[in-house]
Amino acid sequence: MQPGKPLIDWAWIVEHLDDIFERILQHLQLTIIPLAIGFVLSLILAIWAVRQPRVYGPVTAVTGILYTIPSLAAFALLRPITGLSLLTAIIPLTTYTLLIFVRNIVAGFNSVPSDVLEAAEGMGYTRGQRLVRVELPLAIPLMLAGLRLASVTTIGLATIVSVLGDAFGGLGALITEGLQTFFPTKYLLGAVLSVVLAFAADFLFVRFERFVTPWAHARAGVR
Amino acid sequence: MEDIIKFFLDPANWAGQAGIPNRLLEHLEISGVAIFVATVVGLPLGLYTGHTGRGANLAINIANIGRAVPSLAILVMVLPVTLALAPVLGYPPPLGLNPLPILISMTLLAIPPILVNAYAGLRSVDRELIEAARGMGMRERQILRSTELPLASPVIIGGFRTATLSVIATATIGAILSGGGLGRFIFDGLNQGLVGRPSIYAGAILVTVLAVAVDLGLALVQRRLTPVSLRKPIGTPSRGWTQTAEVPQSGGMPGPI
Numbered sequence: 001m002q003p004g005k006p007l008i009d010w011a012w013i014v015e016h017l018d019d020i021f022e023r024i025l026q027h028l029q030l031t032i033i034p035l036a037i038g039f040v041l042s043l044i045l046a047i048w049a050v051r052q053p054r055v056y057g058p059v060t061a062v063t064g065i066l067y068t069i070p071s072l073a074a075f076a077l078l079r080p081i082t083g084l085s086l087l088t089a090i091i092p093l094t095t096y097t098l099l100i101f102v103r104n105i106v107a108g109f110n111s112v113p114s115d116v117l118e119a120a121e122g123m124g125y126t127r128g129q130r131l132v133r134v135e136l137p138l139a140i141p142l143m144l145a146g147l148r149l150a151s152v153t154t155i156g157l158a159t160i161v162s163v164l165g166d167a168f169g170g171l172g173a174l175i176t177e178g179l180q181t182f183f184p185t186k187y188l189l190g191a192v193l194s195v196v197l198a199f200a201a202d203f204l205f206v207r208f209e210r211f212v213t214p215w216a217h218a219r220a221g222v223r
Numbered sequence: 224m225e226d227i228i229k230f231f232l233d234p235a236n237w238a239g240q241a242g243i244p245n246r247l248l249e250h251l252e253i254s255g256v257a258i259f260v261a262t263v264v265g266l267p268l269g270l271y272t273g274h275t276g277r278g279a280n281l282a283i284n285i286a287n288i289g290r291a292v293p294s295l296a297i298l299v300m301v302l303p304v305t306l307a308l309a310p311v312l313g314y315p316p317p318l319g320l321n322p323l324p325i326l327i328s329m330t331l332l333a334i335p336p337i338l339v340n341a342y343a344g345l346r347s348v349d350r351e352l353i354e355a356a357r358g359m360g361m362r363e364r365q366i367l368r369s370t371e372l373p374l375a376s377p378v379i380i381g382g383f384r385t386a387t388l389s390v391i392a393t394a395t396i397g398a399i400l401s402g403g404g405l406g407r408f409i410f411d412g413l414n415q416g417l418v419g420r421p422s423i424y425a426g427a428i429l430v431t432v433l434a435v436a437v438d439l440g441l442a443l444v445q446r447r448l449t450p451v452s453l454r455k456p457i458g459t460p461s462r463g464w465t466q467t468a469e470v471p472q473s474g475g476m477p478g479p480i
Contacts, residue, residue, distance in 0.1 A: 077428075188303065195293065
């Protein structure tokens, strides 16, 4: 930062709106792909853990260790193997979502009251039907809470990938390029946009949860 | 693989300022300072809001903000502030080796889990127990110390686990600015191209081992502090932000690291 120069160069931002928009799209891509893969994997793991409770401990232990690995270390460890490809970003970003998803999905299934399950059985539902028609819908609020947390987490972690190189893009690229060229406008813009994106995702999921599970909030409304 | 072993066996990597022991020490030092400051700020606030039940909204908001703000974003936003303050503080201004922004952002990241878990831990204590303690004539301070704190300690330690984990991870990224800590091996390696690969790997391995070891250590502390009657079987996850009726549901997880 040079003295006498304003911190933010607004003209630069206006001139580069296209690039900035491109970075936002890249960031969304870096967020949505891991979330989608992570959710599907976790759903499988969670259903397995609900059916065989002794699996739950080992599954959370393994995903817990994966979660403990500092993000930069995970990206750095993969880079020589997968190169500067999207995989280097997607693999760790996916593994970070597993612990969040598995725990929340399992908690969601466990939150289904046992008399509801018995009622479903009494109505002649098969195991598969019960899962799809009863357990999954009732587990939605906690699943969405997990999705909300995982999305916010992934948006934050995705900013770090670009520290390894420009190939990954996203808002982190604005930050690292800004730091390398001593250009505060660029790195501050990257930081502010990533915060805005995280808060927007958080807000959207809160709204979405209210929308798809009106019953969970009906009582609170009466009070 | 061979190169990584060679890196660890090379005595040059164990000596001096750029050696593994010194980098590890730097990493622990900056993490320790951040956790200490965050504790001094966050713990009393969390204990106060948790004991009195006042400031629930404050705790919820801090939890949400703490989870949502990316660590690299905090780091970068603190940077211009410290640069602007540099002349006032008589602090060396160059962008390079500057531990102040990283220290401040690490502290900011560590406060929310410590504060929120202290709050949630105290709120999770059975109200009837507290009434009983009050009925026995205990003072508020005594209730806090002899009833609430022992019962809430696992949750409170859970907050420290989350905070420590995020601080260790952030210190790694912070090496981009501060020049110290184990992250240095990764950044030095990245700058050297092909020759730097063993250094990248070694740094990543060291940081991972450190994070897992510290987390495991704190997990043991957490378990020992848990009253026997409350202990769950091994393997039951008990780290991270806790879930209570008042703190928004999250499944008990920390924010981005």
